[in-house]
Amino acid sequence: MAGPHIVFGAGGIGISPGSFTYTFDTPEKVSSLLKVLESLDIKELDSAANYPPKNPWNTNTLLGQAGAAGKGFEIHDKIRVPYNYETGQVEPSLTEEAMAASTKKSQQLLGVDKVPVLYAHFRDPHTSIEEMARAFDVQHKLGSFDKLGLCNFSAADLKEYFAVCEKHGYVKPSIIQDMYNPLYRKAEDDILPLIRQHGCAFYAYSPLAGGFLTGKVTPPAPTDNDNNNNSDNKSDNKTKDSVLHRSRWRGESAHPVYTQTYDSKAAMHDAVRKLVAACNSSSSAGGGGGGNNNKKITPQEATCRWLLNHSALREGDAIILGASSEAQLVANVAAARVGPLSADDAELRGVLDGLWDMVKD
Numbered sequence: 090m091a092g093p094h095i096v097f098g099a100g101g102i103g104i105s106p107g108s109f110t111y112t113f114d115t116p117e118k119v120s121s122l123l124k125v126l127e128s129l130d131i132k133e134l135d136s137a138a139n140y141p142p143k144n145p146w147n148t149n150t151l152l153g154q155a156g157a158a159g160k161g162f163e164i165h166d167k168i169r170v171p172y173n174y175e176t177g178q179v180e181p182s183l184t185e186e187a188m189a190a191s192t193k194k195s196q197q198l199l200g201v202d203k204v205p206v207l208y209a210h211f212r213d214p215h216t217s218i219e220e221m222a223r224a225f226d227v228q229h230k231l232g233s234f235d236k237l238g239l240c241n242f243s244a245a246d247l248k249e250y251f252a253v254c255e256k257h258g259y260v261k262p263s264i265i266q267d268m269y270n271p272l273y274r275k276a277e278d279d280i281l282p283l284i285r286q287h288g289c290a291f292y293a294y295s296p297l298a299g300g301f302l303t304g305k306v307t308p309p310a311p312t313d314n315d316n317n318n319n320s321d322n323k324s325d326n327k328t329k330d331s332v333l334h335r336s337r338w339r340g341e342s343a344h345p346v347y348t349q350t351y352d353s354k355a356a357m358h359d360a361v362r363k364l365v366a367a368c369n370s371s372s373s374a375g376g377g378g379g380g381n382n383n384k385k386i387t388p389q390e391a392t393c394r395w396l397l398n399h400s401a402l403r404e405g406d407a408i409i410l411g412a413s414s415e416a417q418l419v420a421n422v423a424a425a426r427v428g429p430l431s432a433d434d435a436e437l438r439g440v441l442d443g444l445w446d447m448v449k450d
């Protein structure tokens with residue numbers, strides 16, 4: 090039986106000065122990426138008016154210039170939410186008027202008159218759920234989208250949203266999107282049980298915790314020597330800084346959602362070290378390559394196979410995989426599709442199952 094599928098995270102398409110999105114930055118590069126995605130049989134692209142972070146509309150502009158919709162890609166869009174990265178303040182965006190303006194602009198840029206999925210990117214605190222549900226219903230009746238999605242809504246807000254739709258006969262959400270990976274499983278507590286009652290699919294973003302689960306952000310465990318200011322560790326950190334140059338983990342391109350959720354917590358680094366050690370001691374061969382010359386299973390392979398085969402995700406759900414290069418994408422998709430972890434990997438599976446207990450507050 091087919092399980093959850095892979096969606097490509099188009100948030101990495103486009104360029105934002107000083108930020109971590111800059112690789113797929115021209116229509117030609119996006120066209121090349123689309124060819125790779127086609128060869129991998131990945132048809133759904135998770136886009137948004139806000140993408141890439143800090144440069145709204147650029148992703149949809151490039152997808153339109155590369156003719157993605159005409160090539161058969163299903164572009165999932167999200168309503169523009171003006172967001173101040175310094176203050177964290179969100180402007181009113183899910184009103185009928187703002188929603189209509191965002192929808193119209195996205196359609197123009199993408200060269201379409203409807204998208205298969207239209208999301209609220211996150212909760213607009215200025216607009217009541219009643220008003221936003223009515224506004225989405227207006228767009229649905231106008232034929233702007235097939236399925237409604239909601240991202241980053243709390244279980245309480247989702248509950249209210251479903252109740253309002255049932256009361257007024259408004260279009261109900263079909264897809265709920267949130268962060269989900271072996272280090273971040275909050276959705277299992279309340280969102281997943283709730284949305285299953287309403288027949289919604291769950292799309293998991295940041296399946297690799299934005300790259301944290303590759304192990305590249307975590308330094309080796311400190312040793313006694315390091316406590317004595319050993320110079321080797323300093324050079325390790327220097328190497329790490331250069332590997333992470335212009336990523337979401339370092340310097341001006343750092344993104345607070347990722348640095349605060351993962352990098353700033355010692356338990357997260359301990360969990361990744363445990364996963365890396367379990368991968369290194371696993372006897373089974375890795376399937377995805379990805380610079381994996383000794384053919385050991387990599388942490389990204391273990392993570393993707395766990396998500397697709399052993400997590401709370403199921404048929405109809407998806408992981409929204411990001412990538413900053415075609416090579417990364419090809420390797421990760423090959424690795425993800427190897428299948429369930431085998432009986433030989435029972436120990437590794439046990440480690441993946443237990444990571445959340447190591448890190449949850």
Ligand SMILES: NC(=O)c1ccc[n+]([C@@H]2O[C@H](COP(=O)([O-])OP(=O)(O)OC[C@H]3O[C@@H](n4cnc5c(N)ncnc54)[C@H](OP(=O)(O)O)[C@@H]3O)[C@@H](O)[C@H]2O)c1
Pocket residue numbers: 097098099100101109135136210240241266294295296297298299300301303305335336337379389409410411412413414417420421
């Ligand atoms: N709805 C929302 O609020 C929301 C929020 C976040 C994301 N999303 C969606 O989810 C998508 C994916 O999010 P994400 O980028 O956080 O996903 P992810 O799949 O967890 O992380 C992808 C990143 O990890 C790094 N990486 C992947 N494979 C690697 C490898 N083999 N070796 C080293 N580094 C590797 C790359 O970053 P570098 O190479 O740059 O380090 C890559 O861009 C976004 O594009 C967006 O569509 C939605």
